[in-house]
Amino acid sequence: MAHATTVGPRKATNVTLPVDVYERAKDLGINFSRTCEQALREAIKVEEGRRWAEEHADFIKHTNEWVEKNGLPLAEYRTF
Template identity: 80%
Template sequence: MMVHGATGGARKATNVTPPVDVYERAKSLGINFSRTCEQALREAIKAEEGRRWAEEHAEFIRHTNEWVEEHGLPLAQYRMF
């Protein structure tokens, strides 16, 4: 079932099954489960996408780093710091 949330866009209802101690501690502290899960998922997605991008472009990154080590930064003479 999709519903619209306060943050805009379609939402997807799902079940999350945390360990009892985690559930009870979070509930006692007034932590919003949906918001916290969403934030954690967004961070995990960003990290995984970054990891995959770096893996996919590892050869280019390695060649670029080798070139900079050998020749220095392009336009370095114009740096103001």
């Protein structure tokens, strides 16, 4: 995972973890805040993508149908 680059205010929060996970992470020197932030950023990205695809499902479907029927626009200029 890449390091989070946060500019701006931060908000303290509580996280409840299973004891074994907490102890192993602590023993390994894992930064809890950074790890949680990175995991949440990734979860947000995935969820926003899922919602975008759901919201635009009709457009995606119709575009795919058009391409299947007509082929890719400018396909004759593809070099690969």
